[in-house]
Amino acid sequence: MKRVVSILSCVVLLLTVIFTVAACGKNGETDQLVIYNWADYIYDTKLTDFKSYYKDLTGKDIEITYVTFDTNETMLTRLMQGDSNVDVVCPSEYAIQKLIESNMLVPLNYFKKSEYRKGLSMSDEQFEEFFNGGDCDDNGVVVDSGNIEWGIIEKVSDEDTFGKLVIEETGETVSMIDYFVPYMYGTLGILYNKYAFMDLDIYDKEIMNKANWGILFNDNGEDDILSPGLTGNILMKDSIRDSYAATIFYLKESGRLDGLRNENGDLYTSLPIGQLINAVDDQLLELCRKVLTEQKSQLFGYEVDFGKDDLLQGNAIVDLAWSGDALYAVEESWSDELDDYELAYYVPNGAGNIWFDGWVVPKTYNPDHMEAIKIFINFLNKAEIAAENMLEIGYTSAVDRDLVRTDSDARAVLAEGYTVNCDYWERLDKDGKAVTEFDFDSWEEFEHYFFGGDDDDFDEMDDSNWRYPFVIKEGSVNRDLNSFGIMQDFGANNKKVVTMWNYARSAGVSALPLLGWTALAVAVALGVLFAVIGLKRWRSHTVTSPAKQLTE
Numbered sequence: 001m002k003r004v005v006s007i008l009s010c011v012v013l014l015l016t017v018i019f020t021v022a023a024c025g026k027n028g029e030t031d032q033l034v035i036y037n038w039a040d041y042i043y044d045t046k047l048t049d050f051k052s053y054y055k056d057l058t059g060k061d062i063e064i065t066y067v068t069f070d071t072n073e074t075m076l077t078r079l080m081q082g083d084s085n086v087d088v089v090c091p092s093e094y095a096i097q098k099l100i101e102s103n104m105l106v107p108l109n110y111f112k113k114s115e116y117r118k119g120l121s122m123s124d125e126q127f128e129e130f131f132n133g134g135d136c137d138d139n140g141v142v143v144d145s146g147n148i149e150w151g152i153i154e155k156v157s158d159e160d161t162f163g164k165l166v167i168e169e170t171g172e173t174v175s176m177i178d179y180f181v182p183y184m185y186g187t188l189g190i191l192y193n194k195y196a197f198m199d200l201d202i203y204d205k206e207i208m209n210k211a212n213w214g215i216l217f218n219d220n221g222e223d224d225i226l227s228p229g230l231t232g233n234i235l236m237k238d239s240i241r242d243s244y245a246a247t248i249f250y251l252k253e254s255g256r257l258d259g260l261r262n263e264n265g266d267l268y269t270s271l272p273i274g275q276l277i278n279a280v281d282d283q284l285l286e287l288c289r290k291v292l293t294e295q296k297s298q299l300f301g302y303e304v305d306f307g308k309d310d311l312l313q314g315n316a317i318v319d320l321a322w323s324g325d326a327l328y329a330v331e332e333s334w335s336d337e338l339d340d341y342e343l344a345y346y347v348p349n350g351a352g353n354i355w356f357d358g359w360v361v362p363k364t365y366n367p368d369h370m371e372a373i374k375i376f377i378n379f380l381n382k383a384e385i386a387a388e389n390m391l392e393i394g395y396t397s398a399v400d401r402d403l404v405r406t407d408s409d410a411r412a413v414l415a416e417g418y419t420v421n422c423d424y425w426e427r428l429d430k431d432g433k434a435v436t437e438f439d440f441d442s443w444e445e446f447e448h449y450f451f452g453g454d455d456d457d458f459d460e461m462d463d464s465n466w467r468y469p470f471v472i473k474e475g476s477v478n479r480d481l482n483s484f485g486i487m488q489d490f491g492a493n494n495k496k497v498v499t500m501w502n503y504a505r506s507a508g509v510s511a512l513p514l515l516g517w518t519a520l521a522v523a524v525a526l527g528v529l530f531a532v533i534g535l536k537r538w539r540s541h542t543v544t545s546p547a548k549q550l551t552e
Helices: 002-023 046-058 072-080 093-101 113-117 124-131 150-157 194-199 205-217 240-253 282-298 307-312 323-332 367-380 383-393 401-406 408-417 443-450 491-506 511-542 546-551
Strands: 030-038 061-069 181-193 234-237 299-303 318-322 343-346 352-359
Touching: 030 367, 046 061, 046 367, 046 383, 061 072, 072 093, 093 352, 113 124, 124 367, 150 181, 150 352, 181 194, 181 205, 181 240, 181 307, 181 323, 205 234, 205 240, 205 282, 205 318, 234 240, 234 282, 234 307, 240 282, 240 318, 240 352, 240 491, 282 299, 282 491, 299 307, 307 318, 307 323, 318 323, 323 343, 367 383, 383 401, 383 408, 401 408, 408 443
Parallel strands: 030 061, 234 299, 234 318
Antiparallel strands: 181 318, 181 343, 181 352
Protein backbone atom coordinates (compact mmCIF):
# COMPACT_ATOMS: atom_id res chain seq x y z
CA MET A 1 0.00 0.00 0.00
CA LYS A 2 2.83 2.41 0.92
CA ARG A 3 4.42 1.70 -2.43
CA VAL A 4 1.17 2.55 -4.24
CA VAL A 5 0.88 5.78 -2.26
CA SER A 6 4.48 6.67 -3.14
CA ILE A 7 3.85 6.02 -6.83
CA LEU A 8 0.66 8.11 -6.74
CA SER A 9 2.54 10.91 -4.94
CA CYS A 10 5.22 10.90 -7.62
CA VAL A 11 2.59 11.00 -10.37
CA VAL A 12 0.84 13.94 -8.71
CA LEU A 13 4.16 15.78 -8.27
CA LEU A 14 5.10 15.14 -11.89
CA LEU A 15 1.73 16.35 -13.15
CA THR A 16 2.07 19.46 -10.96
CA VAL A 17 5.46 20.25 -12.47
CA ILE A 18 4.12 19.65 -16.00
CA PHE A 19 1.11 21.90 -15.49
CA THR A 20 3.30 24.56 -13.81
CA VAL A 21 5.71 24.57 -16.72
CA ALA A 22 2.83 24.64 -19.19
CA ALA A 23 1.27 27.55 -17.31
CA CYS A 24 4.53 29.53 -17.58
CA GLY A 25 4.03 30.52 -21.19
CA LYS A 26 5.12 33.75 -22.78
CA ASN A 27 3.08 35.79 -20.31
CA GLY A 28 3.60 33.58 -17.27
CA GLU A 29 7.33 32.89 -17.09
CA THR A 30 9.26 33.77 -13.95
CA ASP A 31 12.80 35.01 -14.59
CA GLN A 32 15.58 35.08 -11.99
CA LEU A 33 18.15 37.65 -10.88
CA VAL A 34 20.79 37.52 -8.13
CA ILE A 35 21.96 40.98 -6.95
CA TYR A 36 24.97 41.59 -4.67
CA ASN A 37 25.12 45.14 -3.27
CA TRP A 38 26.32 47.23 -0.35
CA ALA A 39 24.00 47.27 2.65
CA ASP A 40 21.61 50.26 2.73
CA TYR A 41 22.71 51.29 -0.75
CA ILE A 42 19.40 51.40 -2.59
CA TYR A 43 15.98 52.78 -1.75
CA ASP A 44 13.51 50.67 0.25
CA THR A 45 10.88 49.64 -2.31
CA LYS A 46 13.33 48.87 -5.11
CA LEU A 47 12.36 45.18 -5.48
CA THR A 48 8.62 45.83 -5.76
CA ASP A 49 9.16 48.71 -8.18
CA PHE A 50 11.62 46.77 -10.32
CA LYS A 51 9.35 43.74 -10.52
CA SER A 52 6.53 45.95 -11.81
CA TYR A 53 8.88 47.66 -14.28
CA TYR A 54 10.17 44.29 -15.50
CA LYS A 55 6.67 42.89 -15.89
CA ASP A 56 5.53 45.92 -17.89
CA LEU A 57 8.58 45.74 -20.15
CA THR A 58 8.80 41.99 -20.76
CA GLY A 59 5.43 40.55 -19.76
CA LYS A 60 7.19 38.21 -17.34
CA ASP A 61 7.50 38.00 -13.57
CA ILE A 62 10.92 38.01 -11.97
CA GLU A 63 12.19 36.51 -8.72
CA ILE A 64 15.05 38.42 -7.09
CA THR A 65 17.67 37.17 -4.66
CA TYR A 66 19.17 40.24 -2.97
CA VAL A 67 22.38 39.80 -0.92
CA THR A 68 24.53 42.50 0.72
CA PHE A 69 28.18 42.96 1.71
CA ASP A 70 29.92 45.38 4.07
CA THR A 71 33.37 45.84 2.49
CA ASN A 72 34.94 45.51 -0.94
CA GLU A 73 37.30 42.93 0.51
CA THR A 74 34.42 40.70 1.67
CA MET A 75 32.86 40.94 -1.77
CA LEU A 76 36.14 40.27 -3.58
CA THR A 77 36.87 37.19 -1.50
CA ARG A 78 33.47 35.73 -2.26
CA LEU A 79 33.64 36.41 -5.99
CA MET A 80 37.24 35.33 -6.49
CA GLN A 81 36.66 32.03 -4.74
CA GLY A 82 34.32 31.28 -7.62
CA ASP A 83 31.67 29.63 -5.46
CA SER A 84 29.09 32.40 -5.69
CA ASN A 85 26.49 32.48 -8.46
CA VAL A 86 26.00 36.25 -8.50
CA ASP A 87 24.55 37.94 -11.58
CA VAL A 88 25.31 41.59 -10.91
CA VAL A 89 27.40 43.29 -8.22
CA CYS A 90 28.30 46.86 -7.23
CA PRO A 91 32.00 47.24 -6.24
CA SER A 92 34.08 50.40 -5.81
CA GLU A 93 36.44 51.58 -8.52
CA TYR A 94 39.63 49.88 -7.28
CA ALA A 95 37.77 46.60 -6.70
CA ILE A 96 36.39 46.73 -10.26
CA GLN A 97 39.97 47.20 -11.45
CA LYS A 98 41.10 44.15 -9.48
CA LEU A 99 38.28 42.02 -10.88
CA ILE A 100 39.04 43.08 -14.46
CA GLU A 101 42.77 42.39 -14.11
CA SER A 102 41.93 38.99 -12.61
CA ASN A 103 39.76 38.21 -15.65
CA MET A 104 36.67 37.86 -13.47
CA LEU A 105 34.23 40.13 -15.34
CA VAL A 106 32.08 39.97 -18.46
CA PRO A 107 32.18 43.07 -20.73
CA LEU A 108 28.89 44.99 -20.62
CA ASN A 109 29.70 47.58 -23.34
CA TYR A 110 27.03 49.93 -22.04
CA PHE A 111 28.61 52.81 -23.94
CA LYS A 112 28.79 50.84 -27.20
CA LYS A 113 25.20 50.96 -28.25
CA SER A 114 25.17 48.14 -30.81
CA GLU A 115 27.09 45.83 -28.45
CA TYR A 116 24.81 46.55 -25.51
CA ARG A 117 21.81 45.84 -27.72
CA LYS A 118 22.90 42.19 -28.05
CA GLY A 119 21.11 39.74 -25.81
CA LEU A 120 17.99 41.88 -25.46
CA SER A 121 14.78 40.45 -26.92
CA MET A 122 12.93 43.79 -27.13
CA SER A 123 12.22 45.60 -30.38
CA ASP A 124 14.43 48.41 -31.67
CA GLU A 125 11.78 50.95 -30.66
CA GLN A 126 11.60 49.52 -27.15
CA PHE A 127 15.38 49.54 -26.92
CA GLU A 128 15.64 53.20 -27.89
CA GLU A 129 13.14 54.14 -25.19
CA PHE A 130 14.71 51.74 -22.69
CA PHE A 131 18.31 52.76 -23.32
CA ASN A 132 17.74 56.51 -23.53
CA GLY A 133 21.00 56.69 -25.42
CA GLY A 134 22.63 59.62 -27.15
CA ASP A 135 24.57 60.12 -30.36
CA CYS A 136 27.31 57.71 -31.41
CA ASP A 137 30.71 58.47 -32.90
CA ASP A 138 32.09 56.70 -35.99
CA ASN A 139 33.02 53.65 -33.89
CA GLY A 140 29.51 53.23 -32.51
CA VAL A 141 30.53 54.47 -29.07
CA VAL A 142 27.89 56.50 -27.28
CA VAL A 143 29.51 59.90 -26.74
CA ASP A 144 26.61 61.23 -24.70
CA SER A 145 24.77 58.41 -23.00
CA GLY A 146 21.86 60.70 -22.24
CA ASN A 147 21.62 59.66 -18.61
CA ILE A 148 25.13 59.18 -17.19
CA GLU A 149 27.30 61.99 -15.84
CA TRP A 150 29.88 62.47 -18.56
CA GLY A 151 32.56 63.65 -16.13
CA ILE A 152 32.73 60.14 -14.61
CA ILE A 153 33.11 58.55 -18.03
CA GLU A 154 35.85 61.01 -18.92
CA LYS A 155 37.79 60.38 -15.71
CA VAL A 156 37.48 56.60 -15.93
CA SER A 157 38.52 56.49 -19.59
CA ASP A 158 41.71 58.44 -18.92
CA GLU A 159 44.84 56.34 -19.52
CA ASP A 160 46.27 57.46 -16.18
CA THR A 161 43.30 55.94 -14.32
CA PHE A 162 41.44 52.97 -15.81
CA GLY A 163 41.69 53.53 -19.56
CA LYS A 164 44.41 50.91 -20.00
CA LEU A 165 44.09 47.90 -17.71
CA VAL A 166 45.93 44.65 -18.44
CA ILE A 167 44.18 41.33 -17.89
CA GLU A 168 46.90 39.30 -16.18
CA GLU A 169 45.81 35.95 -17.62
CA THR A 170 45.72 37.01 -21.27
CA GLY A 171 47.86 40.15 -21.45
CA GLU A 172 44.99 41.95 -23.17
CA THR A 173 44.70 45.72 -22.62
CA VAL A 174 41.16 46.91 -21.92
CA SER A 175 39.29 49.93 -20.60
CA MET A 176 37.16 49.78 -17.46
CA ILE A 177 34.43 51.76 -19.23
CA ASP A 178 33.53 48.61 -21.22
CA TYR A 179 32.97 46.55 -18.07
CA PHE A 180 30.83 48.66 -15.76
CA VAL A 181 27.97 51.13 -15.52
CA PRO A 182 28.38 53.94 -12.92
CA TYR A 183 25.93 53.92 -10.01
CA MET A 184 26.93 56.37 -7.25
CA TYR A 185 29.86 58.73 -6.79
CA GLY A 186 31.16 61.39 -4.48
CA THR A 187 34.14 63.16 -3.00
CA LEU A 188 36.38 62.87 0.02
CA GLY A 189 36.43 65.97 2.19
CA ILE A 190 36.12 67.47 5.65
CA LEU A 191 32.93 67.54 7.70
CA TYR A 192 33.13 70.22 10.39
CA ASN A 193 31.11 72.13 12.95
CA LYS A 194 30.66 75.55 11.39
CA TYR A 195 29.70 77.30 14.63
CA ALA A 196 32.59 75.73 16.53
CA PHE A 197 34.88 77.10 13.80
CA MET A 198 33.30 80.51 14.31
CA ASP A 199 34.02 80.31 18.04
CA LEU A 200 37.64 79.42 17.23
CA ASP A 201 37.88 82.33 14.75
CA ILE A 202 38.84 80.04 11.87
CA TYR A 203 35.57 80.15 9.90
CA ASP A 204 37.16 82.35 7.28
CA LYS A 205 37.64 81.71 3.58
CA GLU A 206 41.26 82.83 3.53
CA ILE A 207 42.18 80.87 6.67
CA MET A 208 40.47 77.64 5.60
CA ASN A 209 41.77 77.74 2.04
CA LYS A 210 45.29 78.25 3.31
CA ALA A 211 44.97 75.30 5.70
CA ASN A 212 43.07 73.01 3.29
CA TRP A 213 43.81 69.35 4.14
CA GLY A 214 45.93 70.68 7.00
CA ILE A 215 42.67 71.13 8.94
CA LEU A 216 42.81 67.39 9.65
CA PHE A 217 46.32 67.82 11.05
CA ASN A 218 45.61 71.11 12.88
CA ASP A 219 48.04 72.85 10.55
CA ASN A 220 47.28 76.38 9.36
CA GLY A 221 49.19 75.92 6.10
CA GLU A 222 52.26 77.69 7.44
CA ASP A 223 53.52 74.81 9.60
CA ASP A 224 51.84 76.18 12.70
CA ILE A 225 48.82 75.20 14.81
CA LEU A 226 45.53 76.19 13.17
CA SER A 227 43.78 76.41 16.55
CA PRO A 228 44.46 74.97 20.03
CA GLY A 229 40.71 74.33 20.19
CA LEU A 230 41.02 71.67 17.48
CA THR A 231 43.45 69.55 19.48
CA GLY A 232 41.69 66.39 20.58
CA ASN A 233 38.63 67.24 18.47
CA ILE A 234 39.64 65.77 15.10
CA LEU A 235 38.41 62.45 13.74
CA MET A 236 40.31 60.47 11.10
CA LYS A 237 38.75 57.84 8.88
CA ASP A 238 39.75 54.31 9.95
CA SER A 239 40.26 53.47 6.30
CA ILE A 240 43.67 52.94 4.78
CA ARG A 241 42.86 54.26 1.33
CA ASP A 242 40.96 57.40 2.35
CA SER A 243 43.42 58.38 5.06
CA TYR A 244 46.33 57.71 2.71
CA ALA A 245 44.86 60.01 0.05
CA ALA A 246 44.20 62.80 2.56
CA THR A 247 47.76 62.48 3.90
CA ILE A 248 49.29 62.61 0.42
CA PHE A 249 47.32 65.78 -0.33
CA TYR A 250 48.54 67.29 2.94
CA LEU A 251 52.17 66.36 2.19
CA LYS A 252 51.93 68.07 -1.18
CA GLU A 253 50.29 71.29 -0.09
CA SER A 254 52.44 71.65 3.06
CA GLY A 255 55.63 71.56 0.98
CA ARG A 256 56.93 68.30 2.45
CA LEU A 257 57.26 66.85 -1.06
CA ASP A 258 59.13 69.80 -2.51
CA GLY A 259 62.34 68.72 -4.26
CA LEU A 260 61.72 65.01 -3.64
CA ARG A 261 61.69 62.52 -6.51
CA ASN A 262 60.15 59.10 -6.92
CA GLU A 263 61.97 55.95 -8.02
CA ASN A 264 61.72 57.05 -11.66
CA GLY A 265 63.36 60.38 -10.94
CA ASP A 266 60.13 62.38 -11.29
CA LEU A 267 59.36 65.16 -8.87
CA TYR A 268 56.36 64.23 -6.75
CA THR A 269 55.03 67.75 -7.14
CA SER A 270 55.06 67.42 -10.95
CA LEU A 271 52.87 64.31 -10.97
CA PRO A 272 49.16 64.64 -11.83
CA ILE A 273 46.95 64.24 -8.75
CA GLY A 274 45.70 60.87 -9.96
CA GLN A 275 49.25 59.52 -10.20
CA LEU A 276 50.36 61.05 -6.92
CA ILE A 277 47.68 59.44 -4.72
CA ASN A 278 48.45 56.06 -6.29
CA ALA A 279 52.21 56.30 -5.70
CA VAL A 280 53.33 53.90 -2.96
CA ASP A 281 57.13 53.86 -3.07
CA ASP A 282 59.08 53.44 0.17
CA GLN A 283 60.02 57.10 0.51
CA LEU A 284 56.41 58.25 0.24
CA LEU A 285 55.17 55.57 2.63
CA GLU A 286 57.74 56.62 5.21
CA LEU A 287 56.67 60.25 4.94
CA CYS A 288 53.04 59.21 5.40
CA ARG A 289 53.89 57.05 8.40
CA LYS A 290 55.71 59.94 10.07
CA VAL A 291 52.93 62.49 9.45
CA LEU A 292 50.14 60.11 10.52
CA THR A 293 52.06 59.28 13.69
CA GLU A 294 52.47 62.98 14.49
CA GLN A 295 48.78 63.55 13.78
CA LYS A 296 47.72 61.25 16.63
CA SER A 297 48.38 63.95 19.22
CA GLN A 298 45.63 66.01 17.57
CA LEU A 299 43.01 63.29 17.23
CA PHE A 300 39.85 62.46 19.12
CA GLY A 301 40.07 59.05 17.46
CA TYR A 302 39.48 56.97 14.34
CA GLU A 303 36.06 56.09 12.93
CA VAL A 304 34.36 54.44 9.98
CA ASP A 305 30.61 54.97 10.24
CA PHE A 306 30.02 57.04 13.37
CA GLY A 307 31.95 60.23 12.68
CA LYS A 308 28.84 62.10 11.57
CA ASP A 309 27.11 61.07 14.80
CA ASP A 310 30.06 62.25 16.90
CA LEU A 311 29.90 65.67 15.25
CA LEU A 312 26.14 65.86 15.64
CA GLN A 313 26.52 65.00 19.34
CA GLY A 314 29.35 67.49 19.85
CA ASN A 315 32.03 64.89 20.62
CA ALA A 316 34.32 66.24 17.89
CA ILE A 317 34.59 69.25 15.59
CA VAL A 318 36.24 67.86 12.44
CA ASP A 319 35.99 64.56 10.56
CA LEU A 320 37.45 63.14 7.36
CA ALA A 321 34.24 62.21 5.54
CA TRP A 322 32.65 60.90 2.38
CA SER A 323 30.34 63.42 0.74
CA GLY A 324 27.17 61.33 1.13
CA ASP A 325 27.69 60.87 4.87
CA ALA A 326 28.56 64.55 5.14
CA LEU A 327 25.43 65.71 3.34
CA TYR A 328 23.31 63.49 5.57
CA ALA A 329 24.97 64.92 8.68
CA VAL A 330 24.59 68.50 7.47
CA GLU A 331 20.88 68.02 6.81
CA GLU A 332 20.45 66.44 10.26
CA SER A 333 22.20 69.38 11.92
CA TRP A 334 19.51 71.97 11.29
CA SER A 335 19.03 74.21 14.33
CA ASP A 336 15.83 76.20 14.81
CA GLU A 337 17.65 78.32 17.35
CA LEU A 338 20.42 79.20 14.88
CA ASP A 339 18.08 79.11 11.88
CA ASP A 340 20.94 77.39 10.09
CA TYR A 341 22.76 74.09 9.62
CA GLU A 342 25.31 73.65 12.39
CA LEU A 343 27.58 71.41 10.31
CA ALA A 344 29.19 72.03 6.92
CA TYR A 345 31.31 70.13 4.38
CA TYR A 346 34.60 71.41 3.04
CA VAL A 347 36.30 70.12 -0.12
CA PRO A 348 39.88 71.42 -0.03
CA ASN A 349 41.08 73.32 -3.09
CA GLY A 350 43.85 72.23 -5.41
CA ALA A 351 43.78 68.47 -4.78
CA GLY A 352 41.00 66.02 -4.02
CA ASN A 353 39.62 62.55 -4.52
CA ILE A 354 36.55 61.47 -6.49
CA TRP A 355 35.36 57.92 -5.89
CA PHE A 356 32.62 55.88 -7.56
CA ASP A 357 30.82 52.54 -7.40
CA GLY A 358 29.41 50.77 -10.41
CA TRP A 359 27.56 47.68 -11.61
CA VAL A 360 29.52 44.79 -13.10
CA VAL A 361 28.77 41.20 -14.14
CA PRO A 362 31.09 38.48 -12.76
CA LYS A 363 31.84 35.45 -14.93
CA THR A 364 30.00 33.28 -12.41
CA TYR A 365 26.71 34.82 -13.58
CA ASN A 366 23.92 32.82 -15.20
CA PRO A 367 23.91 33.62 -18.96
CA ASP A 368 20.14 33.12 -19.00
CA HIS A 369 19.83 36.14 -16.71
CA MET A 370 21.65 38.64 -18.93
CA GLU A 371 18.51 40.38 -20.15
CA ALA A 372 17.31 40.80 -16.56
CA ILE A 373 20.75 42.14 -15.59
CA LYS A 374 20.70 44.81 -18.29
CA ILE A 375 17.13 45.81 -17.54
CA PHE A 376 17.95 46.12 -13.82
CA ILE A 377 20.98 48.33 -14.51
CA ASN A 378 19.01 50.55 -16.80
CA PHE A 379 16.13 50.71 -14.32
CA LEU A 380 18.57 52.26 -11.83
CA ASN A 381 19.56 54.83 -14.45
CA LYS A 382 16.05 56.22 -14.81
CA ALA A 383 15.82 59.77 -13.48
CA GLU A 384 12.97 58.94 -11.10
CA ILE A 385 14.87 55.98 -9.59
CA ALA A 386 18.03 58.09 -9.30
CA ALA A 387 16.01 60.62 -7.29
CA GLU A 388 14.66 57.85 -5.03
CA ASN A 389 18.18 56.60 -4.38
CA MET A 390 19.66 60.02 -3.65
CA LEU A 391 16.79 60.78 -1.31
CA GLU A 392 17.25 57.49 0.53
CA ILE A 393 21.01 57.10 0.82
CA GLY A 394 22.43 60.62 0.43
CA TYR A 395 25.07 59.92 -2.21
CA THR A 396 25.06 61.34 -5.72
CA SER A 397 23.60 59.23 -8.50
CA ALA A 398 25.68 58.88 -11.66
CA VAL A 399 22.57 59.83 -13.62
CA ASP A 400 23.10 63.20 -15.27
CA ARG A 401 22.23 66.12 -12.99
CA ASP A 402 20.21 68.02 -15.60
CA LEU A 403 18.17 64.94 -16.47
CA VAL A 404 17.14 64.49 -12.83
CA ARG A 405 16.47 68.20 -12.42
CA THR A 406 14.15 68.40 -15.45
CA ASP A 407 12.35 65.05 -15.25
CA SER A 408 8.83 65.53 -13.84
CA ASP A 409 8.73 62.18 -12.03
CA ALA A 410 12.13 62.80 -10.42
CA ARG A 411 11.03 66.28 -9.37
CA ALA A 412 7.91 64.82 -7.74
CA VAL A 413 10.03 62.34 -5.74
CA LEU A 414 12.38 65.06 -4.49
CA ALA A 415 9.59 67.57 -3.85
CA GLU A 416 7.75 65.13 -1.61
CA GLY A 417 10.89 63.82 0.11
CA TYR A 418 12.16 67.27 0.95
CA THR A 419 8.71 68.74 1.62
CA VAL A 420 8.84 71.41 -1.07
CA ASN A 421 5.87 73.76 -1.45
CA CYS A 422 5.13 73.14 -5.12
CA ASP A 423 2.62 71.42 -7.37
CA TYR A 424 4.76 68.39 -8.23
CA TRP A 425 3.27 66.16 -5.55
CA GLU A 426 0.02 65.59 -3.71
CA ARG A 427 0.67 67.24 -0.36
CA LEU A 428 -0.75 64.72 2.08
CA ASP A 429 1.08 63.18 5.02
CA LYS A 430 0.95 59.49 5.96
CA ASP A 431 -2.37 59.98 7.73
CA GLY A 432 -3.90 61.65 4.69
CA LYS A 433 -3.85 65.12 6.24
CA ALA A 434 -2.88 68.17 4.24
CA VAL A 435 0.71 69.30 4.67
CA THR A 436 0.92 72.95 5.70
CA GLU A 437 4.54 73.25 6.84
CA PHE A 438 7.32 73.10 4.28
CA ASP A 439 11.09 72.88 4.42
CA PHE A 440 11.35 74.78 1.12
CA ASP A 441 8.91 77.50 0.05
CA SER A 442 9.27 76.81 -3.68
CA TRP A 443 10.81 74.42 -6.18
CA GLU A 444 13.25 77.16 -7.24
CA GLU A 445 14.52 77.47 -3.67
CA PHE A 446 14.98 73.70 -3.40
CA GLU A 447 16.60 73.48 -6.83
CA HIS A 448 19.27 75.93 -5.77
CA TYR A 449 19.88 73.97 -2.58
CA PHE A 450 19.98 70.48 -4.13
CA PHE A 451 21.45 70.97 -7.60
CA GLY A 452 23.32 74.27 -7.33
CA GLY A 453 25.21 75.64 -10.27
CA ASP A 454 24.69 79.39 -10.06
CA ASP A 455 27.41 81.49 -8.48
CA ASP A 456 25.35 81.96 -5.33
CA ASP A 457 24.91 78.18 -4.92
CA PHE A 458 28.56 77.25 -4.41
CA ASP A 459 29.81 76.81 -0.86
CA GLU A 460 31.04 80.12 0.50
CA MET A 461 34.23 78.65 1.96
CA ASP A 462 35.55 76.50 -0.88
CA ASP A 463 33.57 77.40 -4.04
CA SER A 464 32.53 73.75 -4.40
CA ASN A 465 29.29 72.03 -5.31
CA TRP A 466 29.00 69.42 -2.55
CA ARG A 467 26.63 67.09 -4.38
CA TYR A 468 27.87 67.56 -7.95
CA PRO A 469 31.67 68.03 -7.96
CA PHE A 470 31.86 68.13 -11.77
CA VAL A 471 29.98 71.42 -11.67
CA ILE A 472 32.81 73.96 -11.54
CA LYS A 473 32.40 77.59 -10.56
CA GLU A 474 33.16 79.87 -13.48
CA GLY A 475 36.54 81.53 -13.08
CA SER A 476 37.71 79.13 -10.36
CA VAL A 477 41.50 78.83 -10.41
CA ASN A 478 41.93 76.18 -7.71
CA ARG A 479 39.20 73.75 -8.70
CA ASP A 480 38.80 71.84 -11.96
CA LEU A 481 38.50 68.21 -13.07
CA ASN A 482 42.28 67.82 -13.10
CA SER A 483 42.44 68.65 -9.40
CA PHE A 484 40.52 65.45 -8.57
CA GLY A 485 42.22 62.06 -8.62
CA ILE A 486 40.77 58.56 -8.48
CA MET A 487 42.42 55.93 -6.32
CA GLN A 488 43.42 52.62 -7.87
CA ASP A 489 44.20 49.17 -6.52
CA PHE A 490 47.59 49.13 -4.79
CA GLY A 491 48.22 45.65 -6.21
CA ALA A 492 51.44 44.03 -5.06
CA ASN A 493 52.19 47.08 -2.88
CA ASN A 494 49.02 46.71 -0.83
CA LYS A 495 50.82 44.83 1.96
CA LYS A 496 53.36 47.66 2.33
CA VAL A 497 50.59 50.24 2.63
CA VAL A 498 48.76 48.14 5.22
CA THR A 499 51.97 47.70 7.22
CA MET A 500 52.59 51.46 7.19
CA TRP A 501 49.02 52.18 8.27
CA ASN A 502 49.06 49.63 11.09
CA TYR A 503 52.34 51.05 12.37
CA ALA A 504 51.05 54.61 12.31
CA ARG A 505 47.78 53.60 14.00
CA SER A 506 49.59 51.80 16.83
CA ALA A 507 52.55 54.16 17.18
CA GLY A 508 52.79 55.76 20.60
CA VAL A 509 50.77 53.01 22.22
CA SER A 510 53.18 51.46 24.66
CA ALA A 511 52.81 47.84 25.65
CA LEU A 512 54.36 48.51 29.09
CA PRO A 513 51.22 49.83 30.79
CA LEU A 514 49.25 46.86 29.48
CA LEU A 515 51.94 44.47 30.68
CA GLY A 516 52.00 46.23 34.04
CA TRP A 517 48.28 45.92 34.56
CA THR A 518 48.40 42.32 33.36
CA ALA A 519 51.17 41.50 35.85
CA LEU A 520 49.22 43.21 38.64
CA ALA A 521 46.08 41.23 37.75
CA VAL A 522 48.05 37.97 37.77
CA ALA A 523 49.63 38.86 41.12
CA VAL A 524 46.24 39.65 42.65
CA ALA A 525 44.77 36.40 41.29
CA LEU A 526 47.67 34.37 42.68
CA GLY A 527 47.37 36.15 46.00
CA VAL A 528 43.69 35.31 46.23
CA LEU A 529 44.39 31.70 45.26
CA PHE A 530 47.11 31.28 47.90
CA ALA A 531 44.90 32.93 50.52
CA VAL A 532 42.06 30.50 49.79
CA ILE A 533 44.42 27.50 49.97
CA GLY A 534 45.91 28.78 53.24
CA LEU A 535 42.47 29.34 54.73
CA LYS A 536 41.39 25.81 53.86
CA ARG A 537 44.53 24.35 55.44
CA TRP A 538 44.03 26.43 58.60
CA ARG A 539 40.39 25.31 58.88
CA SER A 540 41.39 21.66 58.45
CA HIS A 541 43.76 21.94 61.46
CA THR A 542 41.60 24.03 63.79
CA VAL A 543 37.99 22.96 63.23
CA THR A 544 36.82 19.86 65.18
CA SER A 545 35.00 17.38 63.01
CA PRO A 546 31.31 16.60 63.78
CA ALA A 547 32.22 12.97 64.58
CA LYS A 548 34.78 14.04 67.14
CA GLN A 549 32.33 16.53 68.68
CA LEU A 550 29.87 13.66 69.32
CA THR A 551 32.50 11.65 71.18
CA GLU A 552 33.55 14.45 73.45
